[in-house]
Amino acid sequence: MPSPLATLALAALLALPTGATAADSGLVVSDPYVRLMPPGSPTTAAFMSISNRSGSDRRLLQAESPVARSVELHTHVDDHGVMRMRRVTAIEIPAGGHAELHSGGQHVMLIGLRQPLQDGERVPLTLRFDDGSSQQLAVPVRRAPAAHGRH
Numbered sequence: 001m002p003s004p005l006a007t008l009a010l011a012a013l014l015a016l017p018t019g020a021t022a023a024d025s026g027l028v029v030s031d032p033y034v035r036l037m038p039p040g041s042p043t044t045a046a047f048m049s050i051s052n053r054s055g056s057d058r059r060l061l062q063a064e065s066p067v068a069r070s071v072e073l074h075t076h077v078d079d080h081g082v083m084r085m086r087r088v089t090a091i092e093i094p095a096g097g098h099a100e101l102h103s104g105g106q107h108v109m110l111i112g113l114r115q116p117l118q119d120g121e122r123v124p125l126t127l128r129f130d131d132g133s134s135q136q137l138a139v140p141v142r143r144a145p146a147a148h149g150r151h
């Protein structure tokens with residue numbers, strides 16, 4: 001029979017976050033893509049919709065990709081009539097709602113591309129959320145949909 005202390009230690013171990021799965025977190029990413037840019041472009045962006053099927057607000061805190069030297073979360077702000085990109089610390093995904101990452105709005109910025117991205121290529125992208133969960137995506141590279149206009 002294990003000592004009470006050992007039982008406590010085991011309980012603490014089991015309670016450690018182990019990287020929740022998509023089903024645990026209730027976060028579902030749909031229609032992700034990385035914008036195809038002309039060869040030589042040093043940056044591009046990833047867009048997607050993230051829906052939150054859980055009962056609590058979630059935040060996207062971080063994104064990582066091996067194809068870029070750094071990855072930042074960005075939004076656009078109206079600076080006296082000029083739309084400029086701003087880095088943000090998180091992208092909010094309200095409980096029962098969703099976050100739209102789209103051209104001209106919030107996006108995942110890929111800065112310092114290590115090589116030109118090809119049309120149809122899949123880019124590994126890891127998203128990390130405030131509940132400790134993460135999602136690893138293989139995001140296709142494609143042209144921006146015409147309806148969404150320019151970045």
Ligand SMILES: [Cu+2]
Nearest residue numbers: 045074085109
């Ligand atoms: Cu940006």
